Each structure stands twice: as C-alpha cells, then as structure tokens.
Amino acid sequence: MIQRPENLTRHEMIGLSVLVAGSTNRDLVGISGRIVDETRNTLLVETEHGTKRIPKSNTSLTFTLPDGQKARVSGSILISQPENRINKKMQRTRWKL
Amino acid sequence: MSYFESCLHSLPEGSDSPSKMATVARRLGYEGIIICNHTGFEKFFRPDAVREVKGIKVAFGIEIVANSPRSMRSRVASARARFPFVSVHGGSEETNKAACENPEVDVLFHPEEGRKVLGIAAARAARMNQVAIGFDLRPLIRLRGNSRSRWLEVVQRNLNLVRKFDLSMTITTGSRSCLDLRAPRELRALAEIAGFESHETEEALRYPARVLELNSRRWAGPGVEIL
Numbered sequence: 001m002i003q004r005p006e007n008l009t010r011h012e013m014i015g016l017s018v019l020v021a022g023s024t025n026r027d028l029v030g031i032s033g034r035i036v037d038e039t040r041n042t043l044l045v046e047t048e049h050g051t052k053r054i055p056k057s058n059t060s061l062t063f064t065l066p067d068g069q070k071a072r073v074s075g076s077i078l079i080s081q082p083e084n085r086i087n088k089k090m091q092r093t094r095w096k097l
Numbered sequence: 098m099s100y101f102e103s104c105l106h107s108l109p110e111g112s113d114s115p116s117k118m119a120t121v122a123r124r125l126g127y128e129g130i131i132i133c134n135h136t137g138f139e140k141f142f143r144p145d146a147v148r149e150v151k152g153i154k155v156a157f158g159i160e161i162v163a164n165s166p167r168s169m170r171s172r173v174a175s176a177r178a179r180f181p182f183v184s185v186h187g188g189s190e191e192t193n194k195a196a197c198e199n200p201e202v203d204v205l206f207h208p209e210e211g212r213k214v215l216g217i218a219a220a221r222a223a224r225m226n227q228v229a230i231g232f233d234l235r236p237l238i239r240l241r242g243n244s245r246s247r248w249l250e251v252v253q254r255n256l257n258l259v260r261k262f263d264l265s266m267t268i269t270t271g272s273r274s275c276l277d278l279r280a281p282r283e284l285r286a287l288a289e290i291a292g293f294e295s296h297e298t299e300e301a302l303r304y305p306a307r308v309l310e311l312n313s314r315r316w317a318g319p320g321v322e323i324l
Contacts, residue, residue: 004317005317005318005321005323006317006318006321008317008321009318009320009321062324069323070323070324071317071321071322071323071324072321072322072324073320073321073322074320074321076320077319077320077321
C-alpha cells in the first residue's frame with residue numbers, strides 16, 4: 001500500500017525517516033534518523049550518533065514519506081502496538097495535537 | 098492580546114457594513130472579528146472593503162440556522178470548505194445534539210435559546226468532537242426581570258456542564274450594529290456577572306483566534322498535519 005499522510009498513522013513505520021519537532025523533553029528535540037524498530041510506547045531511531053529510543057507520548061514527530069511529502073504527527077495518537085494500530089479507533093476530530 | 102469577537106452580524110442582517118464593524122472593533126481593542134451571518138458569502142455587503150481597514154483581522158464565517166438536524170448536517174458539509182469558521186445557531190434539543198455530534202462544527206452558539214439545558218449526551222459529544230460552546234451575552238443586556246433570571250439560570254447550568262466536561266467556550270455580544278459592540282474589558286465584566294471565572298473569560302475571548310489558526314492549516318486526519 002502506498003504511504004500517504006492520510007494513512008500514515010495506520011501504516012508500517014519502520015524505514016521512514018523522522019525528525020523530533022517538539023517534545024516536553026528538550027534533549028529529544030532535533031533528533032532525526034531512520035526508524036528501525038517500534039514498540040507500543042517508543043520508536044527506535046537510527047541516527048548518526050547511534051540508535052536512540054524516542055517515546056511517542058508528549059512528542060511531535062515530522063515524518064518524511066518515500067515520495068518526499070512531509071507530515072507532522074502528534075506522537076500520542078501513535079501509541080499502540082504496531083500490529084494493532086491498524087484497528088485502532090481514531091477520534092473523529094479534524095485537528096488534535 | 099489576540100481577543101476576537103466571534104459572532105457579529107453585518108449588513109444585510111445587521112445594520113452596519115463589515116468595514117464599519119472592523120473600525121469600531123479595532124478602536125475597542127480587539128485583534129480581530131469574525132462576521133458570522135446566517136446567509137452565504139455571496140450575500141455579504143462589500144466584503145472587499147474590509148481589506149482597507151488596517152490593524153485588525155477580519156474573517157468571514159457562517160452561522161448555520163436549520164430547522165432539522167438533517168438539513169443542518171448538509172449545510173455544515175457544504176459550508177466547511179468555503180468558510181474558515183463554521184458555527185451553528187442552536188436552540189432545540191435535536192439541533193444542539195446534532196451540532197455537538199458533528200466534528201465539522203467549530204462553535205455551537207445560543208444552545209440556551211430553547212430554554213433547555215445542553216444535556217449530558219450533547220456535552221459528551223461536544224467533548225469528543227471538539228465543538229466549543231458559544232455564550233451570547235446579549236440577553237444579559239437586553240432582557241429584564243423574570244426572563245433575564247430564567248436566562249441566567251439556564252446559562253449557569255450550561256456553564257456547569259462545560260466545566261464538568263472541560264469543553265472549550267467562547268463569549269460574544271452577538272452584535273448586529275457597531276453600537277452594540279462591547280470592549281473586551283466590558284465583556285469580561287458582563288461574563289463575571291453571568292457566573293464565569295476570570296480565567297475562563299480570558300480563554301473564551303482568545304479561543305476563536307486559535308480555531309482560525311488551526312483551520313487555516315492542512316490536516317490529513319486527527320493529529321496529522323500536512324507540511
């Protein structure tokens with residue numbers, strides 16, 4: 001399936017490049033790299049300075065899709081086991097970050 | 098400051114043009130106004146003239162008045178793409194509930210008009226769909242005696258529901274003329290008489306600016322913004 005911003009939150013994340021655009025933990029802001037693993041609450045990102053584990057909660061992430069399109073995602077809506085995320089019931093609001 | 102007056106009616110529904118309203122609102126200390134007529138954009142009186150008024154943001158929204166929930170839903174769906182601010186004129190229990198259940202609606206104004214309290218189901222739906230409740234303070238100025246105390250009672254009960262479900266709210270004077278406009282300081286004083294806390298009024302006056310800013314961005318879904 002082609003990745004689009006519309007289906008990003010239900011799609012496989014491993015392999016996408018990501019940038020931490022905002023976080024309550026200031027040390028995490030600016031980390032960028034390729035996602036190599038995902039758990040329910042964290043993403044494992046391969047950066048130039050080693051692999052970093054980034055929590056999904058309280059984080060704003062900017063993903064770059066394979067076609068070059070960029071999308072900013074509120075990390076809290078990604079909290080779910082990756083295999084169950086496809087079935088996750090989303091809120092029907094237009095915006096919530 | 099970023100205070101916005103969110104539900105003004107200009108010509109042909111009110112008695113003044115949008116540019117006149119903008120000039121007066123700027124003098125009173127607002128950062129912006131939203132003209133919310135009941136009719137469509139094409140019926141606004143000279144919307145281009147507003148651009149000549151400097152130092153204030155003017156947005157054209159719509160306040161949807163509908164007889165049935167079904168017609169309200171279809172009108173909201175058609176208005177969403179054209180207007181940055183979509184509000185619904187409440188009143189009956191069915192309209193209030195249908196507006197709260199629609200995530201395309203930004204604000205539900207006048208939910209107390211049918212003298213019925215909002216209802217727990219509607220408040221819960223408003224929380225879920227991020228629909229704000231708009232309090233029009235005009236009856237506080239216009240009404241007298243029994244009718245005003247009845248209005249205050251309904252507003253107080255709605256306010257309790259808003260606090261319980263942590264809903265967003267906005268306050269307005271619902272002016273139809275530039276002479277009806279009140280300064281933010283006067284609105285705050287009026288709202289405190291009606292039972293609002295000072296931090297609530299502060300937030301309520303800022304809320305429309307936030308909605309306009311969020312609606313101007315492109316969203317692919319809840320929590321996903323296209324850059």
